[in-house]
Amino acid sequence: MNIRKTLMLAGGMALTLGVAGNAAAADGGELYKSKLCGTCHGADANSPIMPTYPKLAGQNAVYAAAQIKDIRDGKRTNGLTAAMKPMVATLTDEEIDAIAEWMSQQ
Numbered sequence: 001m002n003i004r005k006t007l008m009l010a011g012g013m014a015l016t017l018g019v020a021g022n023a024a025a026a027d028g029g030e031l032y033k034s035k036l037c038g039t040c041h042g043a044d045a046n047s048p049i050m051p052t053y054p055k056l057a058g059q060n061a062v063y064a065a066a067q068i069k070d071i072r073d074g075k076r077t078n079g080l081t082a083a084m085k086p087m088v089a090t091l092t093d094e095e096i097d098a099i100a101e102w103m104s105q106q
Contacts, residue, residue: 028102031095036087045103052080057106065100069093 032038032045037056041048046057056064070076072088088096 028098028100031099032102035091035095035099037099040083045106056103059100059103061097061100061104064103065096068096068100072096 033043037045040050040053041056044057046055048055067076068084068088068091071081071084072091074085091099
């Protein structure tokens, strides 16, 4: 196999793997459930268990993602962020973006 075909094959495989890897992150609703966000914010992201917890449904996706990332990265430490920190500590940017997009559509 010549070098050009090898590079094309490798590029195609990398693209396929990248798409497959992002497919899991693309379903924000499933991520919201599996990461237990609904435990406090409600299954619909609009029925928090405490009145002081925010309703996340309909929130602007870019804004929500930025807030979650700031909590995860320790840039936001006010309010109830201490409770959120361990919940979002392992989320990737892609997962956060997918969850925020899902919440914005609720």
